[in-house]
Amino acid sequence: MKTNNILDILNEVASDAGKLHKIKILTxxxxxxxxxxxxxxxxxPYTQYHIKKIPEYTTTDEVFMTLDWAINELKTxxxxxxxxxxxxxxxxxxILGSISIYDAIVLERIIGRDLRCGFxxxxxxxxFGKGFIDKYPCMLASAYKAKNFEAINFPxxxxxKMDGMRANVIVxxxxxxxxxxxxxxxxxxxxxxxxxxxxxxxxxxxxxxLNDDGSxxxxxxxxxxxxxxVQDKLGDLKPNIKLxxxxxxxxxxxKAGRSVTTYHDRLTTLKSKIREAQNDDIVIVDEMQASxxxxxxELFKIALEQGQEGVIVKNFDAPWEDxxxxxxxxMKAEDxxxxxxxxxxxxxGRLKGLMGSVTARTKDNNIxxxxxxxxxxxxxxxxxxxIVGKIITVKYNEVIQSKNKSTKSLFLPIFVELRLDKxxxxxxx
Numbered sequence: 001m002k003t004n005n006i007l008d009i010l011n012e013v014a015s016d017a018g019k020l021h022k023i024k025i026l027t028x029x030x031x032x033x034x035x036x037x038x039x040x041x042x043x044x045p046y047t048q049y050h051i052k053k054i055p056e057y058t059t060t061d062e063v064f065m066t067l068d069w070a071i072n073e074l075k076t077x078x079x080x081x082x083x084x085x086x087x088x089x090x091x092x093x094x095i096l097g098s099i100s101i102y103d104a105i106v107l108e109r110i111i112g113r114d115l116r117c118g119f120x121x122x123x124x125x126x127x128f129g130k131g132f133i134d135k136y137p138c139m140l141a142s143a144y145k146a147k148n149f150e151a152i153n154f155p156x157x158x159x160x161k162m163d164g165m166r167a168n169v170i171v172x173x174x175x176x177x178x179x180x181x182x183x184x185x186x187x188x189x190x191x192x193x194x195x196x197x198x199x200x201x202x203x204x205x206x207x208x209x210l211n212d213d214g215s216x217x218x219x220x221x222x223x224x225x226x227x228x229x230v231q232d233k234l235g236d237l238k239p240n241i242k243l244x245x246x247x248x249x250x251x252x253x254x255k256a257g258r259s260v261t262t263y264h265d266r267l268t269t270l271k272s273k274i275r276e277a278q279n280d281d282i283v284i285v286d287e288m289q290a291s292x293x294x295x296x297x298e299l300f301k302i303a304l305e306q307g308q309e310g311v312i313v314k315n316f317d318a319p320w321e322d323x324x325x326x327x328x329x330x331m332k333a334e335d336x337x338x339x340x341x342x343x344x345x346x347x348x349g350r351l352k353g354l355m356g357s358v359t360a361r362t363k364d365n366n367i368x369x370x371x372x373x374x375x376x377x378x379x380x381x382x383x384x385x386x387i388v389g390k391i392i393t394v395k396y397n398e399v400i401q402s403k404n405k406s407t408k409s410l411f412l413p414i415f416v417e418l419r420l421d422k423x424x425x426x427x428x429x
Contacts, residue, residue, distance in 0.1 A: 006038055006067060007102040010109075013117040017342055017388050022119045026127040034068055036128060041071050042110045043121045045136035045183025046255075049078045049111050052187070052232050055089045057096040059104055067103040070095050074110065113184060118389030120182075120423040136183030137257045137322035138166070139204075139247075141312050141330040149293065151326040153315050157263070158299045160286040161310040161330055162244045163219045164208035165226045165421055169243055169282065171197045172251055178207075178243075180230060180421030187232040191241060195277045202254045203270070203282055205245035212240075220417055227420045246285045246312075248273055249320050257322035264316045300331045309333075336395045336416060337362070340425040344384035345370065354380040358415075360392060363425040367399065367408045374415030391419040399428065 009032070013025045029035050041047065073095050077083045083091050092111075096104045109115050121133035142148040166181040169192055176193055178186040186207070209222035216222070226241075228234050248270035253259035259266070267287075274282055290296045296313055303311050310332035318327035339360035347356025357372030371394055396410035408428065 005102065006032075006035055006106050009035060010038075010106065010115055010117050013119065017118060019119070019123065022117065022123060023127060026119070026124070030127055034066075036132075037068060037071050038106060038110060039115070039124050039128075040133065041074065042113055042115050043124065043133050045121070045134055045179075047075070047079050048177070048185055049074055050081065050084065051078065051088065051092060051111055053089075054096075054108055054111065055093040057093040057104070059097055059099075059101045063098075063100045065095075065098040067099060067106060070099050070103065070107050071110065074107070122424060135257075135322070136179070136181070137254060138181045139320055139322060139328075140324040141328045142324055142326055144310075144329065144331045144335070148326065148329045149313070151315070152313055152329060153317070154293075155289050155291045155316070156296070157267075157314040157316065158288045158290050158296055159246055159312045159314065160303060160308050161312050161332065162206035162208060162285060163309040164206040164216075164244070165223050167205065167207045167243060167421075169203040169205075169245075170251070170254075171202075172200050182422050182424070184230055184421055185232075186226065186229045186421070187234060188229055188241060189234060189236075189238055191238075191281055192279075195279050195281075197273060197277050199273075200251035201269075201273070202249045202251060203243060203245045203273070204247035204249060205243045205282070205285065207241055207243055210240040210242060223417050227418065230420045241281070243282045244285045245270060245274070245282050246287075247320065253320065259320040261320070262316065263314055263318040263320070263327075266320065296331075304333055334395050334397060336393050337367070337410075337428070338391050338393050338419055338422060338424075338426045339367070339369070339371075341387050341390055341392055342368075344382075344388050345372075347380070351380060355382055355387070356380075358387060358392070360394065361407075361425070362428045364427045364429065365407065366428045367410065368402070368405070369394070369410045369413050371413045371415050373413065379415070387418065391422045391425055393417050393419055 009025065009029050013022050077091055078088050096107060099107065121135065125132050167186055168179050170177045170179060178188055178192065180186055207226055209217040209225050211217050225239050248266050249259050271284060274284065288299055290299055300311050310330060312328055312330050314328040318325065339362060341358045341360045343359035344355055345357045345359065347354050355375065357370045359368065359370050361368040393416040394410065395414045395416050396412055398411040399408050400411045402409040
């Protein structure tokens, strides 16, 4: 299908959950410059429009302006913060009322940073070329395997593995933003705004929600609250949220995807920045040191006995890099993986008409599995459109070979949570 109507293209892309279908439709329309502008405006990780709620507006049968004009207005007037507050909302109402109803729907999706088509920036880059959408950087730890400890040099840091939502607190020219691991804004009602940090940099860590007694809320409940923050649906709610930080990266290095500053020096800077701001909402993750592998295993055992998820082992001299680093290894009793949901499967018996399970797979399609455990009654009310095409975290014991399939599967897969802060599944090889 080839058309100049952008909403028609987006609806056609969304009509099939298969990645190949989405790439096919996008490829057929890759020369459409307006489509390119729409995708860039929606998925550029560093562009935000600072609008929490779409204002009321009225469209007419007479179309005055184009979608390209509207996107340019978003960038020059809203993203740049030339207009803010009520002035920004009033101007947005004028923009939306000046274009067709179909283009207005597309513009609302751009502002919401979700074109509702089930594809991400990486898919767009496959169609339109590498670098079409900037990749939001994120350093990950290597898996808990013996061979992955070959690059670990002792003594090494051993830090508690937090069980919340990965996040960055970004300081740029005294402005503070909180973003998820894929660059989505996390709206925390100005949690960090009253702090004054010097310099431009990124606090890397994990957001957790605390109970009234100061203990960390269980992951599913806490991340449910944080997912509302990703969707900007906290309202006036101000839960007790803290960032457990483990790294601080210069902003230019962060955007470049690499810092050669050693981890020891970055950690020292992190501690200094927190002391300087007298910050109670960013705290250092528990940190220990081990002189050998035996010491690592002992600290791992202690962490599990204390009810922690595990530990992360890190080299003192490790660089920061936008990749899965060989210089840090995560150790967990059970593993988890983020998968893309491809199918919604109706239940049987008491679950008739409800979600019985979902089929989910890795980004590289090497693992495909049906997940039916871990959903509560509220989860099972989700319709296909609520979960298909989205990312879920699944806990499992072992990767196994599927029966009568070339793909792998998971032994004892259990649903953990819906990951609205992430739009790409993990790979497995």
